[in-house]
Amino acid sequence: MASKKIASSLVRSLTKLDGLIHRLEINTGVAHKASPFAWLTAGQKESEIQANKPAPAPQKQAQNQPTKQAETKEENKKPQEGKKKPQEEKKTAQEKAPAPVKEAAAAKNEESKTAPPPKDSKEEKEKVPPGTLEDYPKMDIRVGRIIECWKHPESDKLWCEKIDIGTEIREIASGLQKFVPQDQMSGLVLVLVNLKPRKLAGFNSNGMVLCASNEDHTQVELLRPDPSSTVGERVFIEGFEGINQAPEKVINPKDKVLEKCCQVLKTDSELNASYLDRKLKTKAGLIKSQTLANSYIS
Secondary structure (H helix, E strand, O other): OHHHHHHHHHHHHHHHHHHHHHHHHHHHOOOOOOOOOHHHHHHHHHHHHHHHOOOOOHHHHHHHHHHHHHHHHHHHHHHHHHOOOHHHHHHHHHHHOOHHHHHHHHHHHHHHHHOOOOOOHHHHHHOOOOOOOOOHHHOOEEEEEEEEEEEOOOOOOOEEEEEEOOOOEEEEEEOOOOOOOHHHOOEEEEEEOOOOOEEEOOEEEOOEEOEEEOOOOOOEEEOEEOOOOOOOOEOEEOOOOOOOOOOOOOOOHHHOHHHHHOOOEEEOOOOEEEEOOEEEEEOOEEEEOOOOOOOEEO
16 A cells, blocks of 8 residues: 555656646747656556546445345246146146036036935834734734723814723723714724823823724724624634734834734725735634725724
């Protein structure tokens, strides 16, 4: 730095000296000659000019740096933009699919919305097979005699009856008000006596009177045993009179004995009550419906 200052001071001095010589030449009329110190002063001035040039502004670099960062971000965005989300890819694939494929997919979606729920497995469990010859003796069907009948005080469907079954008088409720007039609720009937007692509209019913009915249950008739039948005697299947199997004391509802047997308890074409197409009888004779042939018994 010191040498630069000395050189600069010397150049200024020589420059002043050149100026004095030049004025002296003008005053004396002598032609001007180039200064012997011109090479020195010119070189020093050039170095000063170079030294005095302003340094590159740091702001430009600062301005360039964000630009580069922005470019880097843009470059990073490009591969991300190229990657589509799985849902977008699926949607794009669906949009590009042919029309028949789109229609099939739409139909499948509609079916999934409107398809009925699967059937309850309970319905399958409730299906029971029809009764067999071995099931019949589990029921205790006897000849009974209606000795009294009255309207249920709280139901317009039920008759309440007192029925003699030979060993006792049973009170039974029957949903026959709309089918059998009260004056016909008398005489000999068939009674299933070993059902579990239950309340019907508050009335304790202990048994069931058997009747024939058409398929839509708009006609119902009492089954009548031969008039000579004995009250309390058990009804058997024709051809199986020798079967002396004791009935169950009370049918277990879980065994669904009644549900099984009612599928094969019917009247035949001659109005006779039958089980598995075999006639039901008492010792006195056949059991009949008044008019309902080929109908179910329950």
